Structures are given as structure tokens and as C-alpha cells.
Amino acid sequence: MNIPSKYEPGKAESTWYSYWMKHGFFKSTPDDREPYTIVIPPPNVTGVLHMGHMLNNTIQDVLTRRARMQGKNACWVPGTDHASIATEAKVVAKLKEQGIEKKNLTRDEFLEHAWEWTHKHGGIILEQLKRLGASCDWDRTLFTMDDKRYDSVIKVFVDLHNKGLIYRGVRMVNWDPQARTAVSDEEVNYTEEKSKLYYVKYRIAGEDGFVTVATTRPETILGDTAVCANPDDKRYSHLKGKKVIVPMVDREVPFIFDSYVDKEFGTGCLKITPAHDINDYEIGIRHKLPSIDVFNEDGTMSEKAGMFIGVDRFQARELSEKELRKSGSLVKVENYNNKVGRSERTNAVIEPRLSMQWFLKMEKISKPALDAVMNGDVHLHPSKFRNLYRHWMENVHDWCISRQLWWGHRIPAWYFSNGEYVVAETEQEALELARKKSGNKSLSAKDLVQDEDVLDTWFSSWLWPITCFDGINDPENNDYKYYYPTNDLITAPEILFFWVARMIIAGYEYRGEKPFSNVYLTGLVRDQQRRKMSKSLGNSPEPIDLIEKYGADGVRVGMLLCSPAGNDLLYDDSLPEQGRNFANKIWNAFRLVKGWHVDDSIPQPESSEVAVKWMNEVLKKSVHEIDNNFKKFRISEALMSSYKLFWDEFSGWYLEIIKPEYQKPIDRKTFQATVDIFEKLAELMHSFMPFITEEIWQMLKERKDGESIMVTRLPESKRYNKELLASFENIKETVTAVRSVRKEKDIPNRETIELLIMADSSEYDNSLMKVVSKLCNLSSVEFVEKRREGAASFMIGTTQYFIPLEGKLDVEAELSKLRQDLEYDRGFLANVMKKLENERFVQNAPANVIDLERKKKSDAEARIKSLGERISHLEKLL
RNA sequence: GAGACGUUAGCUCAGUUGGUUUAGAGCGCUUGCUUGACAGGCAAGAGGUCACUGGUUCGAUUCCAGUACGUCUCACCA
Incomplete structure (x- = not known):
């Protein structure tokens, strides 16, 4: 037999993946075995695979394959989410290229385009996961907006509303002017940015004097409705009851006192714009100030601003500076660093904005979810995240769940008169409720107007472990009863609150039980300068290229070797290279064994006999170590044990001992033992390197069609001979x-x-x-x-x-x-x-x-x- | 500003309830090898006052306190 001296992964990968698919090895249906379940953190339906996905899904596949080989009924449920802001933005951009404006389309027309886009780009990422070797039960592939998932979300919204947990109200929200929607607190990232502090004079009405106010946002002066100082500040006490004149617009506003103002900062004098700052908003409520919204939803100046109408907010800032300078109101401008909130999705600067939104009360329903992690029903790995989790859960804010978008689950609320509304699963039910509520029996469907907004994407994915098994629509179905609660969830720490905490909350609210027992938080994949890998930085390799260069097994090993739980992974090409080299080492060991001729007539040398005995003990010891490491979710260490077992013990020592002289035959006993050991080693490494181990396992012994390493049983941990x-x-x-x-x-x-x-x-x-x-x-x-x-x-x-x-x-x-x-x-x-x-x-x-x-x-x-x-x-x- | 976590070899990390022949791994580095499975390899080797300062103890990389630095989370500073 002529076996190449270098392992060529490409062919084995496609051969064995389709073999596994053909024989349905990934499929799972409830039976009397113990279930092992993972639900995939659903990636964006129109997204493509990035390095974070590679790491995350490699770990999921390792755990799934291992559980399967432990005789469990392993089920890894794949799916995608609709990513409302990101997808809608992409569709809007694409339409714009074709000369179509979203505002000229009806909702239905727009959604048609959105679905078209989804069908065209959707699922690419799932195909890419197959290249990695992912052993998902593809027949179960889900989407957060498919019919069952859609209905579940609506049902949950109605249910929570009926329980009094969802309310509607005007609040200061984080407004993303680019996406033109509110986003939740968790979707805003604050960064220190260079800006300027403008010192502006406000004349005192009816007097000659003035006060100086410091602001970073002169364009919001147009919305000022008061100027405020600390009540203890002697410098301003003479202004009590007086009025000041807002520059540019010459509006008379009261001078007020509030202990919120810091005497030490700036001039100790603060302008109040209740419509555009969360603190000013609260002060405005305390002092019953009017609020003037000077921005449109796209971040341009509104009619109410009275100046710069239609001009973008940042340009308006420059124009304001000029205007203030011209009128002599500008005292000075200083360079200044402050925290600026940017949208997680669009990176646009967040505009605090007063608007009517839907909220979910978090305090009560989050309690069981806090307890679950604190008392160990749900384990976070590494456990250092428990503190973080507790801190967040104990200070949880109400969740703004409405988004001013069309792509998503439309809020099932119908308005019928003067802002009165009803919440129901269908328009028909809504109509009946509306008739009852209004006492007007002649109300018809035409009198109802459904809320235009959709729900936050996380409001669908927080139900994911439940809806994956259709547990909202049909709580008594077999799948749900069998697979829920799931076992392990693998995800990135950045979405601990976005998603993980909320899934635990939903689990207790809707099943009275945790959604999973373990949460394994992976690290972030960073480059050598510790920068997060991202498309925009261009510092990320293309995952599929890597697979082609180093082989899927090599990439998997590379990702795992350097990623203890919760530690960032500093990616470097040397990682998959190490993985590829390991695959090659395995390949060459196989080549050696496969090349031997067996001679039944020669006896087994004593050295070989003892080597076989020893190797079997080493194997037992490693199995033990690997089991322990997996129990503690120390996956990189489990891999390192296997790596050293194969490379050092088996190749470096064992094979060297039993190796016959060049072109001499080997005895039957040693050969057979070696093949058996090799088989066990392949099985042990299969979950890490599914392709090469299958390739070798198939050639090691005579196999029948339908046999596969992935459905064999893993060697079990036994006592070993320490002496x-x-x-x-x-x-x-x-x-x-x-x-x-x-x-x-x-x-x-x-x-x-x-x-x-x-x-x-x-x-x-x-x-x-x-x-x-x-x-x-x-x-x-x-x-x-x-x-x-x-x-x-x-x-x-x-x-x-x-x-x-x-x-x-x-x-x-x-x-x-x-x-x-x-x-x-x-x-x-x-x-x-x-x-x-x-x-x-x-x-x-x-x-x-x-x-x-x-x-x-x-x-x-x-x-x-x-x-x-x-x-x-x-x-x-x- | 508050809190959490971290600081061990050039890099990335282990170090399991304080004692295991004066600290381990992988990668990288140095030196020597085309020794017929593998140069994507083999063999040998260098490299660490376990951040710093105190404390507890017979004994501290391990426990405690403080300092410095770093990472992250939360927070209303114009």
C-alpha cells in the first residue's frame, strides 16, 4: 500500500461528513437512553462564520460527540436568529442601491424583500458549520421567525402582559438614530471619546448680569427649559426666582436649584434639557419643566428646535458654536474627554430620547434565575462569572423590548380609541377584547390599528431552549419533556446578560425549571495585539480558508489548545498549524503500523509484551485524566492529555519499543494489540478530531457499511497500575x-x-x-x-x-x-x-x-x- | 466613582483544600541530527527571587491585609 507521507484532509472531510449524514448519525429522537442536549446559540441568519463561531461551535461539537460516544442520546439543535436591526439595515441598504426607499414601501412589501433576502443569504453559516464537522441534528434546524417560534413569542408577550409584567410608557430610551429605533441598555457601549466642553453665557432676564454654563452639546441649548445650580452654592443664591435667557433662541427659562448639580464641576451651573438627557429628564420631572424635543428620529434637528431644521445633530453642533461665537455668548471651548454611548449594532452615537416604548418588569421574574445560579442549579464556567451575574441580577433594570422596526415579531397590541389598546394573540381576539373594554359592540376590525413596532430579537431568543422543542405552544409534547432542561450552553461572556440570564429567567417563568445545567463561557478570539477580531478591523482570517489550509481537525485543535474557559484566545496561525502537525503525526503513526507485515511464526519479544502491558495502563490513566478534565469543563486540558498520550507515550515510546527492524515482520500478538490500542486512541480523540480519526478507524480493521467511529463507545475510566x-x-x-x-x-x-x-x-x-x-x-x-x-x-x-x-x-x-x-x-x-x-x-x-x-x-x-x-x-x- | 477578577518561563496558560526530591505544560528559542512512519519530524538543552510589601504558620506560589499594574462589569457627572 502506498500511503502519502503527508495527511491530506480535504477528501476525508467531505467523504466522512456525507457518510455520517447518509447514515443519520446526527439524528436524535426521544428514547429510553439518557438525553444529552445542547441548543446552539443561534447566529444571525444572514451572517457568515467568524472565528468566535469556530471556537464556540467546535466546543459544542466536542461535547456532543463525546456524549454520543458515552452512550447518551445526543441532540445538538441548530438554528439561526433573525437579528432584526442588523438584517433590516442590510435590507434597507440593498433596497437603496436599487433606488427603493423603505418609506415608500408598505410593511408587507418591505417584509417580502426581507424574506427574500433571508432566503437568499440564510443558512450559509449553517453550511459553513458542516465544514467544521458540526454534528447537529440538521432535521431540527430552526429559525426564530418560523411559524412555531413566531407564535410562541406572541403567546409569551400576551401572557406576560396579562400577568401585568409588560407595560407601555413614555421613558427616556437609548435611541439609535441610524437604525431609527430604541435599543435596550445592554445594547449601548460606552467609550471614552475626545470631545469639547463649551462655556456659554446665559443672560439674566431684566438685569445686566449673566451666568456661564458648561456643556458638551451646544446644539441641545435649543431645547433648554431651565438653568440649574446646587441649592448650597452661594455663588448663585442671588438668582433664586429669577429667569435667564437661553442664547440663540432667546427663550426665558427659570433658574432653579437642585442638589443633583455638582458645585465643583465646570461652573457649577447646569443647563437643563429634559428631552435629551436622562438626568435633565428627572430634574425636569421634579421641577415640572416643559420638555422640547429638538431632534427628529434620524438625528436631524426638528421643527421645534426653531433653528438648523433638518440639519444633522453633529453639523448643528458646529453651527451652534459659530452662532454662539457670533452673538458673543461663547466664553471659551476646552478639549474634554467624556463617555459616549454607541449602538452595539450600528455604532451610531446613542441619543437619549423620550418616547413611548414597551417594557418588561424584571425585578420579580428574575429572582428565581438569580437563585438558580447562586445555589448551583445552574453552573457558570468559569465560576468567576457568578459574581458578575449576581451583581447584574440584583440591579436589573426593566427591559425595553420594543423596536421601531418591521423585521421581527410584531407587537400584538391593537389601538382602538384615544390611545386605548388591547393585547391579544390574534386580531379577532383583540377585537372582542376591544369591544368589551370600550363597551362599544359595533367596533369592527377596521377600527383597530396594530402597533407598528416589533420586539427585541432577544425577546425571541430568550425562549430558545424552550421553543427549540416547541414548549410554549405544546408544553406536553415528547421532545420537550425529554430534552428539557438541556445540559450545556456554550457561549461568549459578552452575552451573559443579553441572553443567558434572560434564558434562565424564561426557563423558570415558563417551565419552572432551569433551561440548562452548565453555561460554558468561552473567551473572545483576539489577534496578537489583543484586539478583538472583527470584519471592520480586517484582522480576522477567513474561517473557511483556514479549514482549507490546515484541515478542519487542525483548526479545531488549534482553537481548543489555547482556550481555557473564560480566557481570551490570542489567535495566531501557529495554532491551527500545531493542530495540522498533530493530525500529520497521527497519520504517520498509522502509516507505520499499516505498513507492517505480520508473521505468525515469530514469538512476541519480551520488550513488546511489557510495552503492550504498559501502554494499556497509560491509556487507562489518560482516560481517567480526560474524564476529570471534561467534568470540570477543562476542555483544552483534556485535549492536551490526549495530545501527549498520542504523541509522547504512544508514538515516542510505545511504537519505538515494538517497532520491528527495517523490513522485518512483526509478530501477530503485538500487531493485534497495537491495532486495538490505536483504535482506542482514535476513539478517545474522535470528539476533537472527527475526520482523521474516522478515516483511520475505517482502515484499521475490516468495517462494514454503516459502521462508524462516531457511534462506538468511549473507553471507560478504570483503575490503573501505578507501580x-x-x-x-x-x-x-x-x-x-x-x-x-x-x-x-x-x-x-x-x-x-x-x-x-x-x-x-x-x-x-x-x-x-x-x-x-x-x-x-x-x-x-x-x-x-x-x-x-x-x-x-x-x-x-x-x-x-x-x-x-x-x-x-x-x-x-x-x-x-x-x-x-x-x-x-x-x-x-x-x-x-x-x-x-x-x-x-x-x-x-x-x-x-x-x-x-x-x-x-x-x-x-x-x-x-x-x-x-x-x-x-x-x-x-x- | 463603585465592584469583581487577575498578576507564575519570551508568549499562552496549569498548579486540586499550605509540605509531593529547591515550580509544570504547550508553543517559541538554542544545539545536533535527511537515524527508512513522520524535517508538519527526532534527540538534547537553555529559560522563573511564582508582581511588590507586610502578616498568620514549624513551613506560603498556595491563606490574610495593603501597594502597584492589568482586564472586565456597573454607575447620572454637564
Whole structure:
């Protein structure tokens, strides 16, 4: 057989993925096995795969495949969300390119375009996940706006409204002028930005004097309805009851006092614009001030501004500066850094704006969700997020759930007269309610007007673990009862509040039970300068290109190796490269084993027999370690255990021991054992590297159509022989030491050497010594009582080893090495003695600790003694 | 401004209830090898007053307090 020396992943990937699909290995239906369920964090339906998705979905696939191989009924539910702001923005932009303005379309016409866009671009990201090897049950693919999910969201809205948890009201909201919608507090990011502080004079009405006010937003002067100082501020107390004149518009407004104002800041004098600042809004309420909204919804100046009408707010700022300067009202302008809120979606500067919105009361319904995390029903990994979670949940604000968009779940509220409204699942029900509420039996559907707004996208995804199994519409269905609560949720920490907390809230509200037991929060994928990877920065590689370059298995390993839970991953091409190299290592080990000829007539060498025994113990030990790591969600460490197991133990030691000489055959027993071990290793690594392990597993033994590594059972954790493992570590040290001697003395490998051990042969396992003989090409191993002259020597533990050199010994070099060792041992002994000579240590420390120190002492003394003897012998030779 | 978390090798991180032969891994680095599975490899090696200062203790990388620096979250500073 001619197997290429480099693993070529491309073909195996497409072959095996379609094989798995064809045989329905990803499918799950309820049965009597234990379920293992993950719901995917739904990506944006029209989005494409980025590095964060790669990391996140690799972890989900690893967990799913592993659970499946543990005999559980594994179900990973895929789906996408409608991402209302982002998708609507894209559709609007696309229409604009075609010369169509959204405002010239009816709602239905617009939605037709939006669906068309969704169908055209939708699902690309799911196809990309397949390239990664994702073992989702694709028959269950969902969308937050498909019929069942849509109806569920509407039902929940109506239900929460009927429970009195949803209300409508005028509030100061975060307005995104670019998307022309309100967004929730969680969707605003504050960043420190350079701006300017303008000092502006306000004349005092009927007097000559003036006050100076500092503001960062001179364009909002047009909406000022008061000027305010702290009541304790003596500088302004004479202005009590007076009025000041707002520059530019010459409006007379009252001078008021409120303790909110900081005397120390700026001039201690604050202009009040209740329509455009959350604090001013509150002061406005306290002092019953009128509010003047000077902006349109797109961020241009409104009619009410009285100036700069139709001009963008930032341009209006510049015009205001000019105008103020012209009229002599501008005292000075300073550079100033302040926090500016920007929209998560559009990056537009958020405009605080008064508007009528729908809110969900959070305080009461969030309580069980807080408890669930605090009492450990829901585990956050890493647990440091618990504090953060508690802090947020204890200070939770009402959630603004309405968005001024068309793409999404339309709010099921109907208005019928003077702002009166009813909330119902259908227009028909709404009509009946409206008739009842108004007492007007002749109301008809024509008299009802449905709310124009849609719900926040998160208001649909917070139900995701429930709606994935249609649990709102049909709470008694089998899927829901079987799969809910799900097991693990894998997501990014940035959406802990956006999404995770709210899912837990919904879980308790609608099922009385948590939605999942574990939340694994991945890190963020960053570049080498620690910048978050993003399209706009252009610092992110194209995931599919990476898969083509390094193979899906290589990329998966690369993403996992460097991503302990909650730690950011500093991406570098060397990561998938390491993954690819590992795949290649596995491939070449396979090539070696596959290339052997088996001869039934030759007996199994002793070294091979013991190697097989040892390898099986190592395997058991690794299985144990890997299990432990998975239990703690230390996935990168579980992978590292497998990596070292395969690379160091299996390839570096085991295969080297059992490897027959070039072109010589191998015995049947060893060969069979090796194939079995290889099979187990492949199974152990399958969840990390599904493709190469399947490729190899299929060729390792005769397989029938329909068999697959992905439906085999994982080796289970068992007790392992610690003594054998320890003696073998000794053997490894011996081999390493002999290799060093060969290297130092320049003795080529094919030249045999003798090894003398100054010890009693009964203390040594003869078959293990055969391993040393084979790996070091020894002609003999001899146990001696006395030191051998003219030999290289080394020490393992307290035992001395010699390799006769026949005059090749470099006495000077040997001496200097020995003296170095002696120095180390003396230092070590001094350390130990410091403890042992401390009476209080001997009195207080537990017996086993003291015994250990005594053992250290006697070992060190023994080593020092033999080193000293050898040194003095060698010195005589000089 | 308040709080949370962190600071261990050049980089990214482990270090499991304080004692495990004077601290571990992967990558990177250095040196030597085309040794017939693998140069995407093999072998050997260098590299750390465990941020700093105190405290508790027979004993601290590990526990406590403070300092410095960093990351994140929340918050109304014009």
C-alpha cells in the first residue's frame, strides 16, 4: 500500500461528513437512553462564520460527540436568529442601491424583500458549520421567525402582559438614530471619546448680569427649559426666582436649584434639557419643566428646535458654536474627554430620547434565575462569572423590548380609541377584547390599528431552549419533556446578560425549571495585539480558508489548545498549524503500523509484551485524566492529555519499543494489540478530531457499511497500575541517560554498548530492562557490586549506572559534571536540613511530612556519598 | 466613582483544600541530527527571587491585609 507521507484532509472531510449524514448519525429522537442536549446559540441568519463561531461551535461539537460516544442520546439543535436591526439595515441598504426607499414601501412589501433576502443569504453559516464537522441534528434546524417560534413569542408577550409584567410608557430610551429605533441598555457601549466642553453665557432676564454654563452639546441649548445650580452654592443664591435667557433662541427659562448639580464641576451651573438627557429628564420631572424635543428620529434637528431644521445633530453642533461665537455668548471651548454611548449594532452615537416604548418588569421574574445560579442549579464556567451575574441580577433594570422596526415579531397590541389598546394573540381576539373594554359592540376590525413596532430579537431568543422543542405552544409534547432542561450552553461572556440570564429567567417563568445545567463561557478570539477580531478591523482570517489550509481537525485543535474557559484566545496561525502537525503525526503513526507485515511464526519479544502491558495502563490513566478534565469543563486540558498520550507515550515510546527492524515482520500478538490500542486512541480523540480519526478507524480493521467511529463507545475510566507506570518512568529516565552518554561520547546508534548497574538484580524487572536494551541498542545488561573504572556513569535515584568506554572517557569533563551534580545535591540537602533541624517543624509537622523529609535527606546523603567517591577516584586518574 | 477578577518561563496558560526530591505544560528559542512512519519530524538543552510589601504558620506560589499594574462589569457627572 502506498500511503502519502503527508495527511491530506480535504477528501476525508467531505467523504466522512456525507457518510455520517447518509447514515443519520446526527439524528436524535426521544428514547429510553439518557438525553444529552445542547441548543446552539443561534447566529444571525444572514451572517457568515467568524472565528468566535469556530471556537464556540467546535466546543459544542466536542461535547456532543463525546456524549454520543458515552452512550447518551445526543441532540445538538441548530438554528439561526433573525437579528432584526442588523438584517433590516442590510435590507434597507440593498433596497437603496436599487433606488427603493423603505418609506415608500408598505410593511408587507418591505417584509417580502426581507424574506427574500433571508432566503437568499440564510443558512450559509449553517453550511459553513458542516465544514467544521458540526454534528447537529440538521432535521431540527430552526429559525426564530418560523411559524412555531413566531407564535410562541406572541403567546409569551400576551401572557406576560396579562400577568401585568409588560407595560407601555413614555421613558427616556437609548435611541439609535441610524437604525431609527430604541435599543435596550445592554445594547449601548460606552467609550471614552475626545470631545469639547463649551462655556456659554446665559443672560439674566431684566438685569445686566449673566451666568456661564458648561456643556458638551451646544446644539441641545435649543431645547433648554431651565438653568440649574446646587441649592448650597452661594455663588448663585442671588438668582433664586429669577429667569435667564437661553442664547440663540432667546427663550426665558427659570433658574432653579437642585442638589443633583455638582458645585465643583465646570461652573457649577447646569443647563437643563429634559428631552435629551436622562438626568435633565428627572430634574425636569421634579421641577415640572416643559420638555422640547429638538431632534427628529434620524438625528436631524426638528421643527421645534426653531433653528438648523433638518440639519444633522453633529453639523448643528458646529453651527451652534459659530452662532454662539457670533452673538458673543461663547466664553471659551476646552478639549474634554467624556463617555459616549454607541449602538452595539450600528455604532451610531446613542441619543437619549423620550418616547413611548414597551417594557418588561424584571425585578420579580428574575429572582428565581438569580437563585438558580447562586445555589448551583445552574453552573457558570468559569465560576468567576457568578459574581458578575449576581451583581447584574440584583440591579436589573426593566427591559425595553420594543423596536421601531418591521423585521421581527410584531407587537400584538391593537389601538382602538384615544390611545386605548388591547393585547391579544390574534386580531379577532383583540377585537372582542376591544369591544368589551370600550363597551362599544359595533367596533369592527377596521377600527383597530396594530402597533407598528416589533420586539427585541432577544425577546425571541430568550425562549430558545424552550421553543427549540416547541414548549410554549405544546408544553406536553415528547421532545420537550425529554430534552428539557438541556445540559450545556456554550457561549461568549459578552452575552451573559443579553441572553443567558434572560434564558434562565424564561426557563423558570415558563417551565419552572432551569433551561440548562452548565453555561460554558468561552473567551473572545483576539489577534496578537489583543484586539478583538472583527470584519471592520480586517484582522480576522477567513474561517473557511483556514479549514482549507490546515484541515478542519487542525483548526479545531488549534482553537481548543489555547482556550481555557473564560480566557481570551490570542489567535495566531501557529495554532491551527500545531493542530495540522498533530493530525500529520497521527497519520504517520498509522502509516507505520499499516505498513507492517505480520508473521505468525515469530514469538512476541519480551520488550513488546511489557510495552503492550504498559501502554494499556497509560491509556487507562489518560482516560481517567480526560474524564476529570471534561467534568470540570477543562476542555483544552483534556485535549492536551490526549495530545501527549498520542504523541509522547504512544508514538515516542510505545511504537519505538515494538517497532520491528527495517523490513522485518512483526509478530501477530503485538500487531493485534497495537491495532486495538490505536483504535482506542482514535476513539478517545474522535470528539476533537472527527475526520482523521474516522478515516483511520475505517482502515484499521475490516468495517462494514454503516459502521462508524462516531457511534462506538468511549473507553471507560478504570483503575490503573501505578507501580508499573512508575517503574516505566524509571526506564524512560534510564534510556534518556544512556542516549545522553551516546551523544556526549559520540557513540553512533548502531554500535552496541554495555550497561552496568550497581544494584541487586532482584530489584529489577527483567522484561523492563529488555526495553532499555532495545531502545539503547545494548549488547548486555549486567548487575555489579563495584564501580567500573574507565566508564561513563550516571545516577537514577540513588542507583549508579556505568557504560564502559574503553579509553574514550574524558576525565575532566566527567569530573566537572559530577561536581555540578554534587553541588546541586548539597544545596538540596541543606534545604532539607534547615527543616529537620528546626525543632518546631519536627514537633508540629505531620508524621508523613517529616518522613518524607527524612527520606529526602537519606537519598541526598546517599547520592552525595557516591558522587564523592567517584570524584575522588577520577581525581586520582588525572 | 463603585465592584469583581487577575498578576507564575519570551508568549499562552496549569498548579486540586499550605509540605509531593529547591515550580509544570504547550508553543517559541538554542544545539545536533535527511537515524527508512513522520524535517508538519527526532534527540538534547537553555529559560522563573511564582508582581511588590507586610502578616498568620514549624513551613506560603498556595491563606490574610495593603501597594502597584492589568482586564472586565456597573454607575447620572454637564
